[in-house]
Amino acid sequence: MSCPMALAVLVITQSIIGALRTGGYMLHVLNTSGFKQSVCDQGFYNGPVSKFWAYAFVLSKAPELGDTIFIVLRKQRLIFLHWYHHITVLLYSWYSYKDQVAGGGWFMTMNYLVHALMYSYYAARAAGMRVPRPCAMVITTTQIVQMAMGLAVSGLVYRWMQEGCPSYMDNIMWASLMYFSYLLLFSSFFYQSYLKGSSRKDSKAE
Helix, strand or coil: CCHHHHHHHHHHHHHHHHHHHHHHHHHHHHHHHCHHHHHHCCHHHCCCCHHHHHHHHHHHCCHHHHHHHHHHHCCCCCCHHHHHHHHHHHHHHHHHHCCCCCCHHHHHHHHHHHHHHHHHHHHHHHCCCCCCHHHHHHHHHHHHHHHHHHHHHHHHHHHHHHHCCCCCHHHHHHHHHHHHHHHHHHHHHHHHHHHHHHHHHHHHHC
């Protein structure tokens, strides 16, 4: 197995297990304490299982910059969205982890889940497999939903902060700006990649 593919298997495995473990924790909090507590919960950072995956998540942001290898292997252009997303997630994750702010459980669980899908797709493409185009559309759609949910969670943390939801105004501001910029960029990417091209083909067919 080549070094890039070995890295791919490692990242995919971590993302899948991380999604299952953090997702299990979040479902437990939702079922026992409700949605508000799932947003404001800090136990995610200290639970016997979730704390490991929270720490692994933060550490994984640096190696994930290496997924640029997948872009190079597929001989595709390295777009602004790709490197901007990875660098800002890395900085925000490291910045937020030390303060154990509210919303982290949702942010990390969603990221693990989306990355499990995304890196599986990247690895399949890098291995030369023909992946149906709708798969790429589904992945981009899940990313857009992730960013919208991240923005919503940030708003709820702000709303409930005066009621004891642990966070800081500067953290909420950076999280909101980050997720809003992602939402715009991923929506634009979806339009440019899947809708604009299709509309041109339809007009030519007519």
